[in-house]
Amino acid sequence: MSTDPGLRRLALGTLLSAFRGEQAPRWAVDLLAEGLAGHVLFGFNIVERGQLATLSASLHAARDGVLIGIDEEGGDVTRLAHHSGSPYPGNAALGVLGDPAITRRVYRTIGAELDELGLNLNLAPTVDVNTADDNPIIGTRSFGADPQAVAAHTAAAVLGLQSAGVAACAKHFPGHGATLADSHLELPTVDIDLSVLRGRELPPFVAAIEAGTKSIMTAHIRVPSLTGDAPATFSRAVLVDLLRGDLGFDGVVVTDALEMLGAARHAGSVPAGAVLALSAGADLLCIGADVDEALTLACVDEIVAAVHDGRLPVARLEEAVARVTALAEWTRQGDRTDREEPGVGYPAALGAVRIEGKLDAGTPPLIVQLESESSIAAGRVPWGLGPHVNSAEQVRVVADQTDAAQLRARAGTRPIVVVGRNVHRLPGARALVEGLAETHTVTVVEMGWPSSWRPTKAQAFITTWGASHANGRAAAQTLGLAA
Structure with a gap:
């Protein structure tokens, strides 16, 4: 374990950990008090709404500015309703329905539910343009195959979530919709040139940025013309030159789970992946779902070691933590201008x-x-x-x-x-x-x-x-x- 308390706290401030169980283990709360950015909750953490509200309150009690993330996309990917299925139709159906105003209402309601339960970072919406019919991991999570239509619904989803005080996270940059492989299991390749990427994959991310999305999630995909043999999560050309330089994004860059094989195999380990992602320009690192205290601390120690041995400039670490801190502060101060509309999802699903x-x-x-x-x-x-x-x-x-x-x-x-x-x-x-x-x-x-x-x-x-x-x-x- 690191003996440098200042660097240790900085390293903790870049990590979204996770834990098993319906109550937070002691270590998960203690690390929050020491500066851990937050946790991501999964279906195995959730029994019912009252229990979830109590759980999130216990995490927030550790210190001010804790981020509690969740993958609540609606449709096929739901954590709140994993026992029964989501009451919302999901992105593909919303895209077919073709009314961004309804998309905004659905996401506003999802956001209001999350806010009420103490969850402040939704790892959604999925804004990939699904151009591969046999895509094994995106599919109905996408608003569709037309970049401009997907862009319109992306903006609506971001505005809806954030009007409820919950930070949106547009994913998976620079675009996972053309893959025929699942990045949970391997490193997919999207072999296209930058002109195709700009015309097909990027318009929804541009729309998300223009709508003010607070965060964008990276993809564990390889785009040889940009990333070489590395996944985009570890590519400075993608995260800094393209996303920040060309597209002008100044919010938080969040990684997809570093335990996924599309990242972990390339890096060699999850802690090594944490350093590679930070070096490439990521700010907030999702470790994954199968996480414990030992893995979380191993990531901390590897980040601190990388600063000491020159692989990671301390200024890069400080920059990442500053962005994460600003995001957490926004979730505390954000205006709750809109609230939920119970039942909005069912007529939308029927219309699609x-x-x-x-x-x-x-x-x-x-x-x-x-x-x-x-x-x-x-x-x-x-x-x-x-x-x-x-x-x-x-x-x-x-x-x-x-x-x-x-x-x-x-x-x-x-x-x-x-x-x-x-x-x-x-x-x-x-x-x-x-x-x-x-x-x-x-x-x-x-x-x-x-x-x-x-x-x-x-x-x-x-x-x-x-x-x-x-x-x-x-x-x-x-x-x-x-x-």
Whole structure:
């Protein structure tokens, strides 16, 4: 452990740690008192609203100016509602709805909820332009594939959150929407030149900056024309030359979780990544979700050692802490000009539903939900039509382990509704749907990011553009099956 108290406090002031459990362990509170910037809360920290409010109050009591962050994107990525699914439709649905005023109202309400619970830094919105249909980590977290439309919704989301006194964090700079790999698991490459980046990936970040976003999160992606072999999180060309120099951003640069393999493998360790990120121009370092006291202190010690051995100028560390301190002060003084609108998410989700083909009312169908893995960002959150339907039988199946003939026999004379996320990517799903449609009226409900694939014999194809609680209710209402 460092013996230099001044440097130790500075190092602590750049870190967002995390902890397991529904109450803060002693070390997590003690480090806040010693200068730790804050903590990020995850679903495993949250049981219900009263418990969460008590938890956040215990963290704020450690000292003034504590940052408490959370990934509350709405839609598929929710921490507040991880037990039931979010009451908000998520970015893709808001983008399809096409009304930035509604996006602002949704994010204002999310912000008001967070503020009421003592959470002051929302690691949202996701502003990546999702140009890859098979993007495994962004997808419905994006407002869409058109840079200018995404930019308009980005500005609305930032303004909505910050009108409630909660700092926004536009992510993932310089743009994660064109990747076919998940940076939690590897280092994705986006091999484009700067002109493409400026025209496609950057407009939403420009809009976020113009809207006054207090922070921007880095991406663990490689853009060879800018970053060489390194991820953007460790690239001064991205964080200083491009983001601060060209785009004029003067707020806090936040890293995506340094434990993610897209960063940790390149750096060699999480503490080494902390030094590389600070050296590149980052200010506030998310360590990750699987964090304890030992890892947090290892990051502190490595930062202090880097100052001593010349890898990290102390002025760079002081600059980062000054920005983080100013952000925390803004969250304490920010105007709460707007408050929440309970229920705003459900009509928005319904308005985003798109129907291709013909829907038949009448006989309750057999509902077949296709099992799929959750993304690491979303975690295991309930999804589907389950709680929204009371008049139809529902079964859950693994597509490539299911016999279409058996499902047809189970359905009998009933129509079949197949519900899935990214159906076109699920092994065996296309063949299963086509097999069911050979003899039955089939409707497909796509709750992920749709591709160009449409089953040739299905009667209808419904796209909800997300799998939140609100999206599920909207699908049930569209099918005439709502409880």
